[in-house]
Structure formats: structure tokens, C-alpha cells
Amino acid sequence: MFSENQPATFELVTVQSGVRSLRSREHGETFHPVVGPMTEAVALHVRQQRLVERAAATNGSFVIWDVGLGAAANAIAAVEALAEQADTGIRVELHSFDVNESALRFALTHAEDLGYLVPHVAAIQDLLTKGESRQANIHWRFHAGDFHATMSAGPAPHAVLYDPYSPQTNPEMWTLDHFTRLRGCLSPDAPCLLTNYTRSTAVRVTLLLAGFFVGCGHATGEKDQTTIASNDLSLIEEPLDAGWLRRVHRSTNGAPLRPGVQRPAAISLEDWARLSAHPQFRG
Numbered sequence: 282m283f284s285e286n287q288p289a290t291f292e293l294v295t296v297q298s299g300v301r302s303l304r305s306r307e308h309g310e311t312f313h314p315v316v317g318p319m320t321e322a323v324a325l326h327v328r329q330q331r332l333v334e335r336a337a338a339t340n341g342s343f344v345i346w347d348v349g350l351g352a353a354a355n356a357i358a359a360v361e362a363l364a365e366q367a368d369t370g371i372r373v374e375l376h377s378f379d380v381n382e383s384a385l386r387f388a389l390t391h392a393e394d395l396g397y398l399v400p401h402v403a404a405i406q407d408l409l410t411k412g413e414s415r416q417a418n419i420h421w422r423f424h425a426g427d428f429h430a431t432m433s434a435g436p437a438p439h440a441v442l443y444d445p446y447s448p449q450t451n452p453e454m455w456t457l458d459h460f461t462r463l464r465g466c467l468s469p470d471a472p473c474l475l476t477n478y479t480r481s482t483a484v485r486v487t488l489l490l491a492g493f494f495v496g497c498g499h500a501t502g503e504k505d506q507t508t509i510a511s512n513d514l515s516l517i518e519e520p521l522d523a524g525w526l527r528r529v530h531r532s533t534n535g536a537p538l539r540p541g542v543q544r545p546a547a548i549s550l551e552d553w554a555r556l557s558a559h560p561q562f563r564g
């Protein structure tokens with residue numbers, strides 16, 4: 282948490298669309314560049330996940346993991362879309378994960394500038410003081426701590442809004458071991474989609490080797506495409522195909538992400554054999 286005697290970890294910046302977003306000074310990353318927090322959260326996560334439609338088709342609670350709560354734009358976009366469905370019987374468990382509360386506290390003190398937080402100040406305060414907030418059909422919980430340790434706390438998700446900075450900033454959240462553990466938290470009884478901002482070949486290879494099906498995600502901001510992953514191929518509109526697989530073979534940076542491996546790195550023969558045998562590329 283920042284104080285008057287320490288340089289603030291975050292600052293507010295105005296992105297290209299004219300709205301405000303947080304920027305981490307420590308990591309040099311703007312949370313939602315170009316289009317801003319709510320436009321990106323709705324396009325990349327709420328619409329692409331088809332949260333409302335999939336929640337309506339789910340028996341029991343629809344479980345969302347919001348990985349990298351940050352300034353809560355992704356979580357609030359989900360809350361707003363799903364709270365409108367309170368009368369339809371949809372029930373939602375929203376599990377937000379963050380290593381600490383500092384971005385959220387900074388955002389709360391700038392709620393008016395950010396705009397999207399204003400109607401949710403009471404819920405955020407509950408989240409910070411009680412670790413949870415209850416609304417008509419949504420139970421929102423906050424799991425503070427390193428996601429490596431906290432991921433086992435939540436029930437198997439139907440949706441993962443994956444937003445913990447980037448492989449350059451926190452590589453430990455993007456490794457093959459990490460995604461293999463995350464894949465192990467999914468249940469065959471809960472078809473799950475993961476949405477993320479990256480379009481990196483190395484991240485896509487890593488997700489595939491961790492056991493996900495992987496596809497091209499919708500464009501947003503400066504990205505012409507993003508990435509979606511799932512435990513159920515039928516949830517992916519545009520799966521990565523044989524042409525993409527051939528490009529990985531030729532790529533100078535197609536190796537999966539493992540700690541201590543110098544980048545760029547081409548894929549090894551062993552990893553290539555595993556990747557090309559993935560069920561996504563069969564027949």
C-alpha cells in the first residue's frame with residue numbers, strides 16, 4: 282500500500298479513448314490500454330466468455346475466477362452483466378484473486394476519476410474489510426495472496442478472466458508448471474473458458490502443453506487477436522489449426538515457457554512431438 286512518504290506504486294493515465302486507467306509504475310504496464318477498463322473488460326471477458334448465456338445454461342452456481350483483481354474492472358463488468366439477471370434464477374460465485382489489495386485501494390481513492398467504480402464502492406469496501414460481498418444473485422469473494430497458493434481455494438470454475446500482467450512482468454504466472462496446475466483445478470463437469478489479452482505463440486504453446494484447447498480470441502485495443510483456452514473444444518469458436526502448428530515449428534520463439542530458459546527459444550523435438558500429438562490437431 283502506498284503512503285505519502287513513499288512513491289505511489291500506481292498512477293492514473295488517460296488512454297487513447299479518453300477514459301482513465303491505472304498504470305503500474307513498478308512494472309510499466311497500463312491495466313487496460315487504448316480502449317480503457319470497461320470497454321476492454323466487456324469485450325474481452327464478458328462478451329467473449331458469453332457469461333450471461335453460459336450462466337443461464339448452468340445448473341447451480343456459475344463460478345468465475347477473476348485472476349488479478351487489480352482495479353476490479355473485469356470483475357465489475359461481470360457483476361454488472363450478471364446482476365441484471367437476478368430475476369432469472371442465475372446464481373454466480375465470483376472469486377477474485379490478487380497478491381495484494383494495493384491496486385484496489387488506489388482505485389478506490391480515485392473512484393470518481395475512474396467512473397466505473399462509483400456504483401460499486403460499498404461492495405468493494407465489503408470485499409476489503411470482510412473478504413466478501415453479497416448482492417441479490419452474486420456472491421463475490423476476494424482471495425488475497427499469491428495465486429499459486431490460493432488457486433486451490435476456489436471451486437472449479439466455468440470462466441477464468443486471466444489478467445495477471447504479462448509473461449515479461451511476472452513470468453511465474455505463465456509457466457508450463459503453473460498452467461498445468463491451473464488446468465488441474467478444472468472439472469470435466471464444468472466446461473470452462475479462459476480469456477486473456479496475449480496473442481503470444483509461446484503462451485499458446487504453453488497452454489496447449491498444459492492440456493488446454495486453445496483458440497484465437499477477439500481483437501481488442503492494439504491487439505488484432507487475443508487468446509482463449511478451454512477444457513472443452515466445443516467452447517472455442519476459432520481453434521488454432523494445422524497452419525498455426527506449422528508456423529510454431531518454424532518459429533524462433535515457439536518453446537513453451539519454463540523458468541530459467543533463455544528467450545527467444547525454438548521448440549525442442551520432444552515438445553514438438555507432444556504438441557503435434559495434442560487432440561486439438563488430430564484428424
Ligand SMILES: C[S@@+](CC[C@H](N)C(=O)[O-])C[C@H]1O[C@@H](n2cnc3c(N)ncnc32)[C@H](O)[C@@H]1O
Pocket residue numbers: 311312322348349350351352353354355356378379380381384426427428429444445446451454
Ligand atoms: C493488470 S493488473 C489486473 C487488472 C484487473 N484485472 C482490472 O480489471 O483492473 C494485474 C494484477 O495481477 C496481480 N498479480 C500479479 N501476480 C499475481 C500473483 N502471483 N497472484 C495473484 N495476483 C497477482 C497484480 O497484483 C495486479 O493487481
